Every structure is written in C-alpha cells, then in structure tokens.
Amino acid sequence: MSETSAPPLPNRRWILGLGLAAAAAPLASARAAQGTPIEVWKDATCGCCEGWVEHMRAAGFQATVHDVGDLAAIKTARGVPEALQSCHTAVVDGYVIEGHVPAGDVRRLLLERPRAVGLAAPGMPPSSPGMDIPGTPYQVVVFGGSGGNRVWAQH
Template identity: 50%
Template sequence: MTAGAISRRGAAGAALILACAPGMVLAASPAKALQVEVWKDPECGCCKDWVAHLEANGFKVKVNDTGNNAVRVRLGIDKKHGSCHTAIVGGYALEGHVPAREVKRLLSERPAAVGLAVPGMPVGSPGMDGAVYGGRKDSFDVLLLAKDGTSKIYQRYEGKKS
C-alpha cells in the first residue's frame, strides 16, 4: 500500500466517525435532558404529584419551592397558558401538567419552540389524577408554544366519563 492509500482510508474512516458523531451526540442527549428543574408553590399537592409522575418516568427532578410566576415571565410563557408550576428540561419550558410521554417526545423531536404547556389544571392530567378525583378524566390539550407567542395542539388527550 502506498502512503496515499493509507491517507485516503484514514480520511474515509475519520469521515465515517464524524458522520456518526451527530447520532452519538443525539443518543447521549436524552440522558442529559432527563434533568428537569421545577418551580412551584411549596404547598401545592398536585405539583408534588406531577413531580412524582416525572420521576416514575425516568426523569431526575430538582424542585424550587419559590412559586413559578417570575420564571414563567422570564421564559416568555403567556399568562393564558399558565398553570401551577413551570419547569425547564433540555432547553425547553414546561408549563403545567404536561405528561412525561410528551416531554420525551419533545426532547426526541427537538422542534424550534419555547416548550409545552397544559394550561389550567385539567382533572385527569398527570398530577391531577389522584384518588380524590374518583377516576374522572377531562379532555385536555398539550400545546406547543412557538417563539412568536402562538401555540398549536401538540397532543390531544381525550377524557372519559367515570
């Protein structure tokens, strides 16, 4: 073999490694993104239940019991999308009782967005699904919040009558 052939093979190998590297980085990203930081009222039980839902679905959660209004404003989430807690995960904002399934989907798809919101506190959403509600599940939407202030339905959850 000539030195040129080795260089071409070496270059081809390096190109292959570089071509695979983004996939390797993406594969590692969800593990890093599993860290969620939450701001909530210290007395809110449904927020604690939502945190437990995230933890049960593989997320590591840091909780700040300082309220969430200032964080919501800082992240650019409109009041109309507000709820009782706000979180950050993987560079995205989460407002309200967003199901872990949609958080994982968001982190996988990585859309250009502020994040996700479940406005209000719909009964049957994660954290609002305890025994006190008697199995009631109201319909609710998970909204994708765009950087221009608009939103669209990211996922619809149909309720059920108990």
C-alpha cells in the same frame, strides 16, 4: 450462474468506528440511568405539583425542585403566555414545560425538537398527571414557535 464472493474484510476505519461505539456505549447508558435533568419551580404547599414531579421521576426524569413564593416572575422570565399558565413551571434541555404536561409529551418534544419555547397544559386539567381525576379530556399546546401556538397532543 453467478459466483458468490466472500464478504469484505473489515478495514481500519470500520474497526476504529466499532471501538469508538463500544467506548461510548457505557457513557450513553450512564446518562440514561441518571435520567434527563428537569428543573421545576412550584409552590411549597402544592400537592398536585408534587404529584407531577413524581410522575416525571417515574418516567426517568431527574427532577430538581425549587419551592418559590413568586411563580409569576418565573413564568414571565420564561416567556409563558398568561393564557397558557398553570401551577408550576419547569425547564428541560432549554424548553419550558408549563403545568401538568405528561412525560410522554415531553419525551416527544425532546426527540422532535421543534422551534418553540415549550409545552403547556393550561390551567389544571383534572385528568392530567399529578391531578389524576380521570375522565376530562385536555390538550397540551406547543407555544412560542414561529407558527404560533398549536395543539401538540390531546389526552
């Protein structure tokens, strides 16, 4: 038979760590409540772009929208290849989001943090968020990484 010993008493380091965690929790909660900031450039008259912005806001992103006349300059400055371009461009935490990329794919990007410029849903896929016409499969591509462009997600 073995003797059971009492669990060790908390030491100062453990108590200090617990106190710091308790102090940091409200700050993390406040950031989550505010949403992840995302900056979007779009044409003022584009309804599907506004639909995508609403999709992102509903998913917890805090969108700042810029209505601009020259989206080509924004895309060029952000390094979006012509073949991957769509109707709007966004930036979130240093990554470029081109077109109607679903919020879940953006969250995955921010979690996994690959070495890449960003994600693109090339063209204007009919069943993507903001377009909302079901039934057409499409791909989201991660681009600008050392391994070249590759499929990030299939929808």
